[in-house]
Amino acid sequence: MDDFDNGWDTHAVLIDGQWVDRTPRRAEVDAPLRRETVLLPWLAPQLSLPVPEPVVVSEAPLRVRHRLVEGLPCPGVDAEQGHAVGLFVRALHDVPVSGARRLGVPDWERVDTWPRFEHEVLPMIAALEPGLAEPAARLLERCAHAPKAALVHGDLGPGHIRVQGGVVTGIIDWIDGCIGDPALDLAWVLYGARPAFAEAVKAAYGANQNLVRRAQDWRLLGPWYEVTYGLDLDDPGYVRSGLDGVISRLRSTS
Numbered sequence: 001m002d003d004f005d006n007g008w009d010t011h012a013v014l015i016d017g018q019w020v021d022r023t024p025r026r027a028e029v030d031a032p033l034r035r036e037t038v039l040l041p042w043l044a045p046q047l048s049l050p051v052p053e054p055v056v057v058s059e060a061p062l063r064v065r066h067r068l069v070e071g072l073p074c075p076g077v078d079a080e081q082g083h084a085v086g087l088f089v090r091a092l093h094d095v096p097v098s099g100a101r102r103l104g105v106p107d108w109e110r111v112d113t114w115p116r117f118e119h120e121v122l123p124m125i126a127a128l129e130p131g132l133a134e135p136a137a138r139l140l141e142r143c144a145h146a147p148k149a150a151l152v153h154g155d156l157g158p159g160h161i162r163v164q165g166g167v168v169t170g171i172i173d174w175i176d177g178c179i180g181d182p183a184l185d186l187a188w189v190l191y192g193a194r195p196a197f198a199e200a201v202k203a204a205y206g207a208n209q210n211l212v213r214r215a216q217d218w219r220l221l222g223p224w225y226e227v228t229y230g231l232d233l234d235d236p237g238y239v240r241s242g243l244d245g246v247i248s249r250l251r252s253t254s
Contacts, residue, residue: 007159008229009033009175014068021057021065030062032175037064038103040174043151046095049088050170069170071162076193079200084168085161085189086204093150093182100151100179107148108180113228114144121227124243125250132250139250142217146181154178156185157192183214191219220249 010022052066126133154176223245230238
């Protein structure tokens with residue numbers, strides 16, 4: 001049994017080289033982790049790339065298990081991989097929202113997060129870079145009113161796109177899955193990856209300019225979550241790193 005690819009929300013161990021067991025790091029992660037065991041087996045046949053199909057193996061504490069999706073984090077360079085990811089995201093966003101809601105997938109909400117962004121992160125931005133306070137506030141406003149139009153992965157970054165032998169092998173970690181803005185899933189693949197990868201994603205997905213613009217907003221917002229995560233852990237390193245990301249990304253568009 002080995003520690004394996006641990007994230008912010010779950011602790012994972014690799015068992016016998018082929019199974020991944022995950023347990024929630026916080027009580028609020030129980031429900032979305034359990035929801036994966038219902039959503040992903042239903043979703044898997046509708047997608048163009050493999051996803052885990054976890055089952056509950058322990059209730060107290062909650063522990064879910066799925067077969068290992070082989071591979072390493074996606075480097076976001078290769079056009080063929082970008083094409084595969086673009087087709088995958090297109091298929092995901094074409095899944096009927098009504099079916100996902102019947103399985104208990106929630107709408108994206110800002111109830112808990114946005115007050116923290118407004119009252120904790122914005123003042124830090126204003127103190128460090130007063131000229132960025134207004135663009136930052138406008139960014140929050142735009143994202144707050146983004147459409148809830150598709151089933152989204154919610155955290156489609158390089159670590160959750162697995163690649164082996166130059167081939168995309170699957171998409172992992174669906175804790176943040178919800179009914180939300182499809183542009184959220186395009187944030188990293190269009191603005192964090194290299195141009196060849198991003199252009200291939202855009203073409204395979206068929207993204208229009210409005211969607212591309214909103215994807216940039218979500219990319220700008222990403223480091224805000226790292227700031228609040230650092231505050232929760234009382235970890236100045238995460239807070240500083242998150243603020244550096246917030247400011248550098250806002251500067252790049254100002």
